[in-house]
Structure formats: structure tokens, C-alpha cells
Amino acid sequence: MKKWLLTILFGAALVLGACGGDDNADEGGDTDGDNGDDTEVAAGEEAYQDNCMSCHGGDLEGGAGPALDKAGADHSAEDIEDIIENGIGGMQPQSQVSDDDRTAIAEWLAEKK
Numbered sequence: 001m002k003k004w005l006l007t008i009l010f011g012a013a014l015v016l017g018a019c020g021g022d023d024n025a026d027e028g029g030d031t032d033g034d035n036g037d038d039t040e041v042a043a044g045e046e047a048y049q050d051n052c053m054s055c056h057g058g059d060l061e062g063g064a065g066p067a068l069d070k071a072g073a074d075h076s077a078e079d080i081e082d083i084i085e086n087g088i089g090g091m092q093p094q095s096q097v098s099d100d101d102r103t104a105i106a107e108w109l110a111e112k113k
């Protein structure tokens with residue numbers, strides 16, 4: 001009986017917790033979450049424009065370097081960080097990019113699939 005009650009209480013707590021979480025996620029998706037994403041995306045995009053756009057194009061369409069509009073299909077964010085830090089083939093290491101910007105750009109580009 002006691003165990004049964006506990007199960008109910010525990011279940012209720014889980015459901016409540018899940019609901020709370022869902023609510024937050026929903027609201028976050030529309031407001032906080034999006035804002036968070038936007039900030040990060042904006043930071044990545046801005047840093048991309050400062051450091052990469054001249055070769056990879058304003059719309060990731062490529063230019064002196066290859067198009068990056070599908071960069072995330074071939075490269076993880078980690079790979080891209082590595083490419084920015086160490087260069088690849090004909091691309092010089094982009095050592096002027098700060099650690100934060102590098103991460104932001106890599107995460108932003110890794111979303112492009």
C-alpha cells in the first residue's frame with residue numbers, strides 16, 4: 001500500500017516535472033530558447049562575416065574557397081574548429097579568430113546541412 005502510494009507520488013512528480021520542463025521548453029523555444037539560439041547564431045554568423053566571408057561568400061556560396069552551405073553535412077563542429085585553427089589544404093589557419101568566435105562559427109556552420 002505504501003509502496004503503491006509512493007509510486008503514484010513519484011509518478012506525479014515525474015509528470016509534473018515533465019510538464020514543467022515541457023512548458024519551459026515550449027516557452028523557451030519561442031522566447032528564451034530562441035533568443036539564446038539567435039545570440040549564438042548571430043555571434044557565429046557575425047564572426048563568419050568578419051573572418052570567412054571574403055573567401056566562402058556572404059551566403060556560404062563559396063568564392064576563393066568552397067561553398068560552406070552544406071558544411072555541416074561533411075564536418076562536425078569539432079572538425080570545423082580544427083579547420084579554422086589549423087587550416088586545410090589551400091586554406092591558411094585562421095589564427096586571428098578568437099577561441100569563442102571559433103566555437104561560435106563552427107557551431108553555426110555545423111548546422112548547415
Ligand code: HEC
Pocket residue numbers: 048051052053054055056064065066068071074075080083084088089090091092094097105109
Ligand atoms: C583566404 C581565403 C579563406 C578564408 C579567409 C577562409 N577560408 Fe576556409 N577555405 C579556403 C579554401 C581555399 C579552402 C579549400 C581548401 C582545400 O581543400 O584545399 C577552404 C576550406 C574550408 C573548409 C573545408 C570545406 C570542405 O568542404 O572541405 C571549411 C569548413 C572552411 N574552409 C571554413 C572556413 C571558416 C570557418 C573560415 C573563417 C574562420 C574560413 N574558412 C576562412 C579559403 C579560405
